[in-house]
Amino acid sequence: MSPITLAVVATLAPAATALLLLVLFPLRHRGMPAAWVTLLGSAISLAASCKLLVDRIGGAADERAVVPWIEERGRAMAEIGVQLDGVSLPMLVIVGVVALCVQLFSVAYMHDEPPRAFGRYFTLHALFLFSMNVVVVAPNLLQLFAGWELVGLTSYLLIGFYFAKPSAAQAAVKAFWMTKLADMGFLFGLLVLYVNTGSFEWTAPTSTVVATWVSALLFVAVVGKSAQFPLHIWLPDAMEGPTPVSALLHAATMVAAGVFLVVRADPLFAQAPATREVMLWIGAVTAVFAAGLALVQRDIKKVLAFSTCSQLGYMVAALGAGNAFAGFFHLGTHAFFKALLFLAAGSVIHAVHSNDLGDMGGLRKRLPITTAAFVIGALSLAGVPGFAGFFSKDLVLTALEGRGGGAPWVMLLAAAFLTAFYMGRVLIKAFWGELSQKAEHAHEGGLSMTGPLVVLMIPSFASGFLGGWLAGQVKAEYHLHLGLTPVLASVMAVAGLVAAVVVFGRGGQAPGARILEKLDAWSLVDRTWATAYRLGLLGVASIAGWIDRYVIDGLMNLTGWSAIEGGASARRLQTGLVRDYALLVVVGVVVLALMGVLR
């Protein structure tokens, strides 16, 4: 098969799965068969992606194929197709591997759901993989936008999977609205690009002014999708969805689409230093802010959710520093270890039936594989030397050296310490110490749960060594050097873990946790948005509704009313009495006569 055909198969196999399950609803309603069909579709997609990657390692060239999609005056105004290069192919495989692992994990994790819900869950997974692949292989920004919105849709439907629960329903619409609000930036960016270049290509030659506008507008969408300050508030709420969904969409792949977009549109961003400056700061602020909040969460998923915000901040900061490769590399390693952490957390939740860290403790005695998975994930996330996260985080930090007066670099180093610290906290609280009451009867799930954990452990540890190869794919420079930054980063990681053992080993509290909790910076941002929604949108809406009913329509009614009332008044002239008419005739004659005389 030609590379293009393979890419089309990789993209459309999950779409075919989703369509099949939508149309053949008896299959979907049976539950388990739906899972097998979905797994098959994902496996075909992954196999095709792997074949493409292997061919590329064997020296295959970039490929691109497009067909007209929307036309105007007989020419294609917009095209859809596939683009295979050093950015899309590694991403395709990363997405495929994580998706397949998560789906397999879900078979056991979602086992207790009623068959219909189970089938719906897997249908949505197939739809998600299709949408994500549309983003990854996109040859232009318009197709990327289409896929971008579709992953937003699946995210909405999967967060709201437990739709009977009001909190899940609220979280789903909130996620959709926040990202949709930001996506207006994407749409405006597309329009500006189209008006100025006549196309939706990120390689279209353009001026600095246009590039700045377009990149800034696109970045607004990135802030929404990749949960950066101040549009990050939807991500922790998104944890209302099933845990495997959080692993796939809200940690490894979908939220990273924002970073992927910037990597893709690098030619545009490279022309816009002003946009990059903003990205640098927003990334750094988010990294520290979210890391601090991760420290005080009681819910294990919320810790990981804030951690995702924080790590996405690293990526955005790297992009802002002008090193797209560093951001992309961290995206790749993060996808593996964060998916691993979330699935391990899912395994824990499945075992103790609670999200609360207080209900956990000593789990290492009951869940050895899960513990191993979580430890590897945590060490990688913390950036302990040798683990995948170390290499990519180091690259990000190196890229930041000397940027923005050095402050972002210091902030990210501080965040590195905090990361190790909060992950140490979770490790100690959940897996070490006394066996908690709820953990008494905990046991590992079946092979379909432990299998994906074991598979993901490998890249979570080892994918860091692929940095040089990946850099070659995207023609970036990469060499590991022993400078100040890697040493400091390692020190921060180890220091954070040691500090966690010292502080939490004896059941202590994080220093400053009180202040962080009291400050409640979180709900401050959240409440600001809620107020903006209620007053700004619903308030204005109800004013508009009132005006329409009582003023605009009132005027229409007034017109009708005037006609009726006017008619009723005029009717009085028709009294039906002969003497009245006779009087009028006389008056008329007199008036006419007078007019004649006066003339």
Added chain:
Amino acid sequence: MSHLLAITVAAPAIAAAVLLAIPATARTAIRVVSLVGATVSFLGSLQVAALYDRGQGGLQLLDSFPVVPSMGIYLKLAVDGWGVALLILTGVIIVTGVLASWSVGKRDKEFFLLLLVLVAGVFGVFVAQDLFVFFLFYEIAVLPMYLLIGIWGSSHQVPAGGPFKFVWKRFEVGSKEYAAMKLTLMLLVGSAAILVAMFLLWGHSGARTFDLQVLEGTKFPIHIQHLVFPLVWLGFGSLAGVFPFHTWSPDGHASAPTAVSMLHAGVLMKLGAFGVLRIGMVLVPDAAQWWAPIVGAVAVINVLYGALCAASQKDLKYIVAYSSVSHMGVVMLGVATVNAAGWNGAVYQMVAHGIMTGLFFALVGLVYERAHTRAIAKMGGFAHVMPVVAGFFTLACLSSLGLPGTAGFVAEFMVFAGAAKGASAWWAIPGVLGAFVTAVYVLRACKAIFWGPAPQGEYAQLQDVQRTEWAAPLVLGSLLVVFGFWPRLLLDFIDVASQGYLTRLPALALAQLGAP
């Protein structure tokens, strides 16, 4: 077939005539005859699409009968690319509409009869190539609505208030009689404006003819054009829901029975926009280009203001009705761009919105029939008992907010791109904002109706979609996705027409300036 267009237009009218001969007690026969009439038209419109040569473009499948030759009135039927797309839309909506009204209880013979007459008028407008006949068909399409709402509609109360509170003494605001009367009167005032414009064109055409092709080739004096365009814009615009003449729409659509709302919002409102495009933009292009910024500005009010009004509603039908006001604003915005992207988008949005709102009203009708309420506050958790309705409703919501992969996205995107490229690029901003507000109100409604804990008490046993009720969701829902992923199915037709009409515009505008 040489008389393909005539057959397509006449089939519903013939079915209506047959209904006259059928006793009112033969309930099944009435429905079958109506369905046959509708289906013949639908198949006819598909055949039109199959026969239409996209490479050649222009008017095709010409068919002509003399009516009043002395006044230059001919029943001249032919179809352009826009017409093809809109014929298909009309065919789809009437077939699904008939199936959705299968359970009409009261005076069903008269109901189907009026429905068929109405739709014959709609088909006629899209293919009429004689202004007089165009107008005749337009009136045939508009007038049955008075009876359809007045007899089969439903009433509710609107509390008195506001600066014009005293009118409540005269009108029962919110009742079906009020809604039917308001709709008819407002549209008739529009018709009066159109009639004046029509005779102005006839009188100044030189040839004393209503033939659209002749009128298209005529260069009207600029002062006549400036008289005609606003008359056409506001005359047809009242049916397209142009602000501030949209207020018949929320009350009318809320009071109308299911199939009538489907047809009215789905197809009839398009007649208005089609009129502005086909008569206003094409026949008086110089004035049209002068007026276009104003048309666009008002359209933008429609988009944003309509969306905000929708966000404030608590009655499900009103939400959908206001969303039509907002989405028809997108159509008018596309019309006002006077470029190919915008016009393609406008016609595509007519189809996309027609299908989407048809689906909305069909589903709302289903919910209303079962739950006997339209108040959103009383609903909740319906997805537990009617998952199919919930699924399709969500799909309609997604098309409404312009999600890629649905027809709504393709249409809105083309309109916004056309607007951004047009003379007033800022139009695109409120347009996109309107799409965001739409996301807020449709998903809020969706959550309130379908999500949440399983319903208790009287709503615990609500039935999901049954038998003929499947037709509308299944057909309209799939079309939204098909047209979303594969826009060229329709765009190939639409684009060739936009191209054809646009190529003539600059020539006329230049001639006005005295250029060679």
